[in-house]
Amino acid sequence: MRRITDLPKVELHVHIEGTLEPELVMKLAESSGVDLPYANADELRRRYVFTNLQSFLDIYYDNLDVLRTNHDFSRLAYEYAVRAHAGGVVHAEAFFDPQAHLIRGVALDTVVDGLVDGFARARSDCGFTADLIACFLRDRPVREALETLESLTAIDAPIIGVGLDSAELGNPASLFTEVFARAAALGLRRVAHAGEEGGPESIRQALDDLGAERIDHGIRSLDDPEMVARLVAAHIPLTVCPLSNVALQSVDELARHPLPELLAAGLHVTINSDDPAYFGGYAEDNYVLVAAAFDLDDATLADLARNSVRASFLPVDRQDEVLLDIDRWLADAHPT
Template sequence: MTAVSPAPAEATAHTSRWPMTPELAALPKVEMHIHLDGTLEPAMKLALARRNGVTIAQSSEEEIRDSFVFHDLPTFLAVHYSNMDVLWTSLDYEELCYAYLSTAASQGVRHAEMFFDPQLHTSRGVPFDDIVRGYRRAIVRARSDFGVTAELIMCFLRDYGADHAMTTLMSALRYRDWIIGVGLDSDELRHPPAEYAAVFGRARREGFQITMHCDVDQVDSTEHIRQAIEDLGTQRIDHGLNVMESDALVELARTRRIGFTVCPLPYSTHPTRGLPELEVIRGMLDAGLLVSVGSDDPPYFGGYLGDNLQFMAEVGGFTLQELWLTQVHAVDIAWVSARRRQELLEELAGYARDHALDPSAAE
């Protein structure tokens, strides 16, 4: 990498494949499942490559999009990880986060809790401090510019093992005011939640909130969900659709008020054991689980939060009432102050009144 003078790495405006109806566009939204590392749009990748003197295999946005070829979680991660090579400076991370929050705000997002994977970058020599400080500057700017609030959730990469996760946790301790929680993501094969019990135990003692990915149709999916809830005390499950295979797990999750952050557009390429994924999500709602909607890694899967909600409406037949309920659930499981939670709930209650929805559905 050769350093050059910084220049803005602006992202192009998002062109939606699933443009929202006016009613859905007006819905106040909260996003609980978004990977900042996975929001790198092709235009920004090209701009950052030029600015940082990084040689990449593609020369156009179209070529970058054409390179998004994968058929399962490991092949997706291989494509995604290779795109991280253009991110080097604190300014890069600031612009990446600000671009996401700008797009999210344009779709009606009022609050977002955003995953980031520092190990993807510290393993390449990027200082941990540069990553976090860049993201934090973007959060402060976005609140001033758009009125959207946001928090950071630091995820550990399963591929790197528990020892590396603990080292990363130690790096985060001085940023406890900026990092609200910790999570677990990447390739789940041979890396069950139980492997990270000591890491999450320490994180809890240090005051971090707890979430973790339990991806769709992994080996021992239901056992991993059980471990996450019973053994590690997670407050949220990211994905977790396989919970519906066990009545006992559904009851456990409902009793403990576990939040599930689901991502419809990504699932459209990975059906759940022959069941349409949107039917599984509806089943989770009908079972009384706290289900919120996220966009995961938007450039790879065709849309941000608004796109995912419109996809649910058009393809899955979800009603405005059901989509509103997912946003109430998102506020319920959000790690926000009591004051901010009340502000968001009042806005959603006003929306329900304006659109003749039944507010008792959220009780």
């Protein structure tokens, strides 16, 4: 496990709100006077048994009530960054859900400034870097998403892109075409959750209607050979989250995860944690467990890490630095 924590990697699919550990929930609740329906962190953690995405989202949104001040968001970002860095993550393109906070009455600049501050402190302390991607909630009105994008623009929020998340079923990506067209006009990168609950049609809409440059999850692409061929030909990355897929019962057990099939098909797969506070593991835990489940060798793990770098929106020179560090990791593991 220590070897994998030394492997430099980039995390492309992590919801910063999903890194809110039960212990931090309790601390923030105490400091802000929020009453919680559970007595302690252990009791809260015992509730993390999910039957589907919605069962997770219900408790996920309830826990957000403790995030109220600039300091709360700063602490959230900082604690994730330090924890991720300890597992070998050198950079993250972190999702956040501005609407989930706006509808609670939290000001947008409170959210953004807090996250920026927390990540800046982490960069100073351990060298971890992060960029922000604002995700829109697909189960909220499209007009609200567009207004949120304009509000982010008005405060000059330092985001590099936009995404689409929350409940996939019954909330087609095609509804958000105007929002993503506006984001493209602003020069923002575009990603979207698709192919987790929904099938290949959901992925097609993310590509054709939203112009998505990465597909978050995407495991259901295997249901359609033509979609697989399209993703391979266009080098569209998939930000796969194995422990999340098991926790939300998209996959029965890790041993039956389609990761080997995705790799064998030539898809550009990356490994990520999604909502690690809820799903039992951070990025390196996902690497460790899939390595054990599928007997992946060091060369394959290095390739997965390289995929994460090349799929990122980092400048080429920064990508080259991390790729060189991955090469060194592999060379150290297998000296000639």
